[in-house]
Amino acid sequence: MTTSFPMNAGDGVYSYSKNSHLQKEMIDGAKEMVRDATIRKLNIKIILSSSNTLRIAELGCSIGPNTFSAMQYIVEALKDKLFPSRSIHFVHSSSGINWLSKIPKELVDEKSPAWNKGLIHYVGASNVEVVNAYFAQFEKDMHGNIL
Numbered sequence: 203m204t205t206s207f208p209m210n211a212g213d214g215v216y217s218y219s220k221n222s223h224l225q226k227e228m229i230d231g232a233k234e235m236v237r238d239a240t241i242r243k244l245n246i247k248i249i250l251s252s253s254n255t256l257r258i259a260e261l262g263c264s265i266g267p268n269t270f271s272a273m274q275y276i277v278e279a280l281k282d283k284l285f286p287s288r289s290i291h292f293v294h295s296s297s298g299i300n301w302l303s304k305i306p307k308e309l310v311d312e313k314s315p316a317w318n319k320g321l322i323h324y325v326g327a328s329n330v331e332v333v334n335a336y337f338a339q340f341e342k343d344m345h346g347n348i349l
Contacts, residue, residue, distance in 0.1 A: 209228060214304065218269060219268075219333040220266055225268050226267070226268050226271060227272050229268055229275070230271065231273045232275075235322040236279055237276050237278065237279040237282070240276065240279035240282075240283060241282055241283050244280070244283055246283060246284060255281070256278055257271065257335050258277075258280075260272050260273050260276070275298060296300060302336070302340060302343055303339070303342075303343045304337050304339065305337065305339075306335040306336060308331070308335045309321075309332065309335055309336075314331075315329075315331045316329065316331035316332050316334065318332050318335075323335050
């Protein structure tokens, strides 16, 4: 007797996307390993010498947000490999650079002068320390990823 247990699509109570938290934890836990292995093992010159196309397949997630998380980690690792420090002379982005890689740690520390009362934005912030914390994180992200 063969029994099959297919994934439930959609956003319902019993859907895969609502019941795949363990898988998300595994994907997040493997982020650094994926990044390190990609940077160490991926040879872009060999791949691009035979084709102008880089193909990526994600086979572990059936549906839902985990697919996007896994692919995001892979693409970030590829970006680090494809664009080494000081390799780009000009970059344009109309709206893609408005996101930071993380919330500055000073903003969530209640003892910090930059504590932002649990908020994750600085719109209308009167505390210059909040603005400075966001600016410092932006500079870290830009220097670490682009410059």
